[in-house]
Amino acid sequence: MTEREHLPLPQGAEIAVIGGGPAGAFFSIYAMRLAKDMGKKVRLTIFDRKTFTHQGPAGCNMCAGVVSESMVQSLAIDGINLPPSIVQRSVDSYCFHSSSGEVYIRSPYTRQRGIATTYRGGGPKGSEKTGIQSFDEFLMERAAKEGAILDRQVVDEIQLNGYKPRLCSGKKFVMEADLLVGAFGVNALTAKKFEDLGFGYTAPDTIRATQAEMPLGKDWVSEHFGNAIHVFLLNLPGVKFAAITPKGEYATISLLGKDVNQETVKAFLSHPLVQKMLPTNWKLPERFCHCFPKINVGAACKPYGHRIVIVGDAASTRLYKDGIGSAYVTGKAAAQVVSLYGIGEGDFLRHYSTVCKEINRDNLVGRFLFGANDFICGLPSLSKGYFRTLQQEQKDPSLGTPHSDMLWDMFTGSRSYRDILFQAISPRSQYTMVRGVLGALSESFNLFSTALGKG
Ligand SMILES: Cc1cc2nc3c(=O)[nH]c(=O)nc-3n(C[C@H](O)[C@H](O)[C@H](O)COP(=O)(O)OP(=O)(O)OC[C@H]3O[C@@H](n4cnc5c(N)ncnc54)[C@H](O)[C@@H]3O)c2cc1C
Structure with missing residues (x-):
């Protein structure tokens, strides 16, 4: 087997992580923990020019900052508890508004923790409130606690020296790495630099x-x-x-x-x-x-190479939701592959590409589900029936809440799109939906007849 097919992480390895958002932080936390468990010494440096304590877009990775309940739960299991200074509000429900009415849906799951709303940076620009703790800075601190080094500079040049990635910042040499981790998201020009390395990576749409x-x-x-x-x-x-x-x-x-x-x-x-x-x-x-x-609404092509792995938004993320959760999934998976298998192209092909492919395949189903949801909400009689069904389920949950659960899962990311589709096509869901639509149609018909009678 060649080095390209399988290369164990060497003792004393230099790891460079470009990007200190959630994907870079999660990779670093788990890579450092696993290295320690396996008795390996590594030097891991996270590069990011942003200081997440700053207010406004300059210190923020520009997102609504909703940390899903499954994510909050997974972090807690891993011993990463979000402190109250980070959680701006603890959310327990979603309210869906449409011209056919509004409905509040509560979480169908009994969990100890709810959804957390956070700021990714130091809060909105001009905000007078002080003491807002940034979610991203919190994760950076956790990575530092595990032994990662934080280097607040931008990497603006990458070359492959033989096979080893060589990084520069402002024309100055920064390091030669045994492993390069791309956690640069989709909002910087860094993707082009990875595409130009010629190992087959293309950034997502x-x-x-x-x-x-x-x-x-x-x-x-x-x-x-x-x-x-x-x-x-x-x-x-x-x-x-x-x-x-x-x-x-x-x-x-x-x-x-x-x-x-x-x-x-x-x-x-x-x-x-x-x-x-x-x-x-x-x-x-x-x-x-x-x-x-x-x-990100697509999938990156080949998010790995020899001694290179790409995680988070720059690789694969769930369609329209829970990007932080996907950063966790891909970051942690990459850390496990690096520590347990190796850093050769073949190691990533066999053990990491499958994780991204699974997200990408599920997103195809997600695209269909969101299309169906748009279609239903665009047709007044269907939309009315749909909302009527949801409202009835919430009024009397004892009869089951299949449509509410599906909507909850679609917007929160609690379950895979595939599972949601299976539930949507089940005879029980179809039956309750048809009953709701017929109810709405008969209501409209009665209103129409009454209006005609009055006329
Ligand atoms: C409007 C909007 C709302 C969203 N709302 C939510 C939400 O509520 N919940 C949720 O889970 N997800 C949400 N997302 C998705 C979420 O923001 C992303 O999925 C998540 O931030 C991806 O994490 P990441 O670490 O891959 O990338 P990012 O968070 O983008 O982090 C990339 C980091 O890399 C750094 N970087 C890039 N290039 C370089 C370089 N050359 N040198 C040094 N540093 C570099 C950047 O400064 C940045 O800090 C939302 C997205 C958008 C656009």
Whole structure:
């Protein structure tokens, strides 16, 4: 077997991790823990120019900061407990708003911890609140505790010296690594540098998103948004997903779609279903904390090479949700492969590529499910029937809540899309859905007859 096919991590290995977001942090935490367990000495350095304690986009990895309940649970099992200074709000439900009504859905799972809303950086720009602890900085500190070295600089040049990656920053040599880990996400130009190395990596497809922080005040946020994430199924042109996440003093708007911009935010805010949740005549201030990050909606091609592995958004992530959870899955899987198998191209092909392929395959089903959800919400009679079914399930959960559970799982990432599809096509789900649609149709018919009678 050649070195390319199998190469164990050498004693005293130099590991370079480019990117200190969740994927880089999770890889580092688990790689350091496993190395210690196996009695291996490694020197692991995380490179990231960002200081996550800064306010606004400069110190933030631009996301709504929702840490899913399965993720909070997995972290707790691994001994990583999110402290109260990080959790802005503990969420126990999702509220779905549509022109056919609104419905609150609670978690169908009995878990000890709920969903956590966090700030990835030091909080919104201009925020007066101090003491906000950043989720990403917390993970960086955990990685440092495990022995990782943090180097706050950008890596702007990568070469393959023989087979060993050689890194530079600002034309200065930084290190030659035994292993290079790409955890650079989809918002930097770093992907091009990996593509140019010629080992077959291609960055995933992305779409634009926007994030805007609305300073509504703690009392308003608590009273009107409560402990729920609000998803708006409004069929706004160009918008694939719209949600408002309550935090402390702020509520975060997240819109995903084609060419979303400030005008899209304004159009969203002026929709009557959104307006009714805002103070009368409330307007976004002239200056407000917002950003236009990209979101991964595809799959990277060949996220590994000889002595190279790519994790998190830059590799594979679940479609439209739980990106932090995917960073955990890919980061931890890569750390296990590196420690238990090796760092040769063949090691990653046999033991890591399967993890990414599994996420990619499931996303194909996810794409279909989101398409079906859009289709249902776009047809008034179907949408009404669907919401009626959901409302009835929530009113009397003793009869079972299959549709609520599916919607919960689709938007929170608690289960694979494949499992959700199997549940959606089960005879029981089909039956309750048909009953709901027929109920809505007969309601519309009765209203119509009454109106005709009056006329
Ligand atoms: C609008 C929006 C809302 C979202 N909401 C959620 C949510 O609520 N919950 C959730 O789970 N996911 C959410 N996501 C997805 C989530 O943000 C990502 O999946 C997650 O951040 C991926 O982590 P990562 O570590 O792979 O990449 P990132 O978080 O993007 O981190 C990459 C890091 O690499 C650094 N870097 C890049 N190039 C270099 C270089 N050359 N040198 C040094 N450093 C470098 C960057 O500075 C950055 O810190 C959202 C995404 C968007 C766009």
